Amino acid sequence: MEHIPRLSEAVYVGMFRIAGTPTQVSIRREMLNNVDRFGVARRPYFGMKTVMSGSRTEGFDLKESDWDFMSWPFNHKLISNFNQVVDYDIDGYTLILMENCEDRPGFVLLQLLTLTNDDHVHQSCVIRDNKYYIKSSKFRENMLTRISLHPILHGPCASGTIGDFEFDSAYCFRSDYWPPIADQFIDRCRARGWPARNVLEDIIGDGCHAVPIGLKGSPQEDSEWRMSFSAAELKLVHSMNHTQFICYALLKVFLKEALAIEDVNGQPLLCSYFMKTTLFWVIQSNSNFEWSPPNLLSGFWMCFKGLLASVQRGYLPNFFIPENNMFRSKIHGHSQELVCSRMYELYNIGIACLLHCPSVRDFFMQAILHREFVVSTAETDIVSTVEFETVKQIDMLREILRCCCSSMRICFMVNRSFLGFSSSIDLSTSGLVFEVLSSDLVRYIANHLWKFPANNRLKLKLCRSCEALLKLRVRFGCLSETVYLALFYCISGENQKALPILETLRRDITQPYVIHNDRMYVQTFISGILGGRSFMGIMKKATLTIHIYDEEMIIKELEPEQREAKKNHLQVPPYIMTLMLLIVCNHGNSQKQQEVLHELYDLLHSNIGRYVRNQLRDISWQILGICQQICGDHKGALLSYQESLRQEPFHEMQEATKTRMQDARSRI
Structure with missing residues (x-):
């Protein structure tokens, strides 16, 4: 396979059209980072903290990439043991104890320890053994009333649309502490050297979340909550070099176009989360492997073989809690046979199995047929699409803002929170987003202002607020x-x-x-x-x-x-x-x-x-x-x-x- 490095470089550059160049990915992440900063600014007015999650925050802009959000009440705190109670003022916070499900690692029951002032949380409680527990299934249903965009339940999320954009919103709870059940992850990372020490410290300091979904088929499925490490996963993806990121993108394309295997109900048996987890394990387990463009296909093949081995065993360990088998309720019996059969078929073809992916086939085939075909992997030698990417990402954010601000109530809430956002913005990195979105916001606010009667006191107050925002625009715009x-x-x-x-x-x-x-x-x-x-x-x-x-x-x-x-x-x-x-x-x-x-x-x-x-x-x-x-x-x-x-x-x-x-x- 002496031509693998040359083929790898061809695929690496070809994947830029799908996953983006390093600069494009950086732009996407920076744009959406501003959405998260805005979510922090709006906390006092909504009682919730909201952050973006999912593939868009990782840096992807694929057709199937939805807009994913995680929201949690900022005054409700998860704790792993009673020793952590002393770190909170119980008059200002509602404390919730995570009780591990012993035979289902990675899933917990949530016991309400102190009173809550959130009606949705209170209505989701059930009494068991004279204790209050928050039932995940009731919580999911109750949280739908927080959203006015006619969403439907999809796993732990509420799915809906904003204009032309699909979104998934997961309402959950957050723990400021890293859970003891995942301490093995810390030891393993330190021993193997990935991720870097500073990334690991950030991950530990971010704690974890509990999302309202139980293990399928579990006797307590309606009460269980799944521990989520989405914030940690995002930091891991952001710590990857671009070859690793392109490998991740290649795995997602391969899953969609060559491994689209469905069960009897038409549901996919494999998902991109399995691919991401496999990549995490491969990167950490092969510390001496050089992740560079000439080695892209070798890295991809290691991931393919790693996933195949997991399917054969019927066991894919969660990257943070290895005792949690992510295949437990999905890849077994006939489903396992289906996936094994298809993956063996592709394995016997070798790296040429990528020809089963229409998105990759053209540039991969060109490199295979023409041995003299050599490409430069330097971003400076590739036609720059930075301008296009910047405009594209801003246009998407503008459309979401426009749809949200069609509601007068939401628009005025956004107005107040945006002032907090703008007062702390770092113009050197976020200026273009601030320039465009705040201009749009001001005009949406003004649109609603003219609907008030001339002498309405609220209108006069909001006029002055609008004037202040416009002056801010003049100052920074x-x-x-x-x-x-x-x-x-x-x-x-x-x-x-x-x-x-x-x-x-x-x-x-x-x-x-x-x-x-x-x-x-x-x-x-x-x-x-x-x-x-x-x-x-x-x-x-x-x-x-x-x-x-x-x-x-x-x-x-x-x-x-x-x-x-x-x-x-x-x-x-x-x-x-x-x-x-x-x-x-x-x-x-x-x-x-x-x-x-x-x-x-x-x-x-x-x-x-x-x-x-x-x-x-x-x-x-x-x-x-x-x-x-x-x-x-x-x-x-x-x-x-x-x-x-x-x-x-x-x-x-x-x-x-x-x-x-x-x-x-x-x-x-």
């Missing part, structure tokens, strides 16, 4: 963030507050160093941050397109266009929007209005693409016409509307344009 603050003042009738900041923006936005192209901004941001430049320095030299969505804050002068626009979404160049707001806010000052109008007229007739992208010329000419009508030039407005119709119909607002043309003709 890019140059064009000022437009949203001015728009807020304009709609609130506070034109005098809007005018000075608009004049400042009018001056700054035309400076030669300012970047006006959205895509170029992202490229500059990434290259600048990677080059060690200041985040604030980059932000203050860039503008982004102004986005106005359905029912969000908008001046009445643009309402017809917003209603007619595709998906009720207007995109306006920031320079154009700045000049329009100056004309609107200078109502009664005709001399100033004419001065700004001439600037707007010259801007569009000069055909300078720097300020106005071709796709946005339809709305830009439309705005010129609107401003001309505001200033009484109806003939000029008619010509501008006609020019708007000649542009690419990006916004699909032709009917609004024709209506304005009729109005202009009637006034000539």
